[in-house]
Amino acid sequence: MQLYNSLSNTERATLIQEAGKDRLTISFYKYFKISNPESFRNSFFLFLDSIDVLGRIYIASEGINAQMSIPADQFKVFKEHLDTINFLNNVRLNIAIEQNNFSFLKLKVKVRGKIVSDGLNDDNFDPSDIGTHVNASEFNSLIEDENTLVVDMRNHYESEIGHFKNAVTPNVDTFRESLDLIEEDLKSYKKTKKLVMYCTGGIRCEKASAYYKHKGFKNVYQLEGGIINYARQVAAEELENKFIGKNFVFDQRRAEKISEDIIASCHQCGEPADIHVNCANDACHLLFIQCDSCKKSMENCCSSNCMKVNKLPAKVQKSLRMGQGNSNDIFKKGRAGHLSHNKNLRNIHNSLPKT
The missing domain is CATH 3.30.70.100 (Alpha-Beta Plaits)
Known part of the structure; x- marks a missing residue:
């Protein structure tokens, strides 16, 4: 079998x-x-x-x-x-x-130990005590309310190419990193603001909404079905689309176009671009944004060094990788220092409102 x-x-x-x-x-x-x-x-x-x-x-x-x-x-x-x-x-x-x-x-x-890695070990936390689900129409109304904080529960490389208007987009690498960061930076709003969250398909918000209720937030909401379901409802019900750019997805497509806006830039030259690629050098495989021009001039690579390696015979490349493991750049998701036009090389608190 x-x-x-x-x-x-x-x-x-x-x-x-x-x-x-x-x-x-x-x-x-x-x-x-x-x-x-x-x-x-x-x-x-x-x-x-x-x-x-x-x-x-x-x-x-x-x-x-x-x-x-x-x-x-x-x-x-x-x-x-x-x-x-x-x-x-x-x-x-x-x-x-x-x-x-x-x-x-x-x-x-x-x-796996968990279906979404959250780093939580709190016996008093009840993940079933979730926030209020809202559909696309309700979500649109909520985020226009001045008493609402709309928070993107995705990672920096996801929100970089697309997000809702006026959303808080934490510059984080992982979901577990965002939970405590958001709670700390928004703690003064626990009783005065409506906390409205969204993610790709809803799974991260499901757990995050319960977590923030556990932490004392009184008015917690989550976009049901995430961005994917929102886009379908907007089209079916002819609602105003408040999402700008692309929705990052975790498969070979890499993204779905939700609006015609290009809000990101090429990590190599700074020109408008929103297509994520992996460096062609298998020893690097860094995920980053690359425009068509740089793709051609850099031969699908993230650096001149990777270009040199990628031109070597396959057997030579394999021998160079032997015993080295994967490059740490794989997990930096575009944070490598040689990508001079990557706007996410900044302090992770910069995108959160100050209290």
């Missing part, structure tokens, strides 16, 4: 191309106490694999977090199966705004 992915990205892409069938990119999450995450993981993997689902799914004792690509003609089968699982019956499925058959090229179902 095979319980793991066995094909490379190239092999899988070829199979998708040859199949010639449309696929749907979707995501969903659910906080729920799973008694045996490993057993659930194995049975869920077998089902997903049987209908050619690809994606990244995290399972923990606290629930499930899933992003995946599903053959369009298998969507009904997939949904019917979810409905047979008690805690996933009628779970909200966020269907991507922009579809791409190659959004995921492997099936990875992993058991």
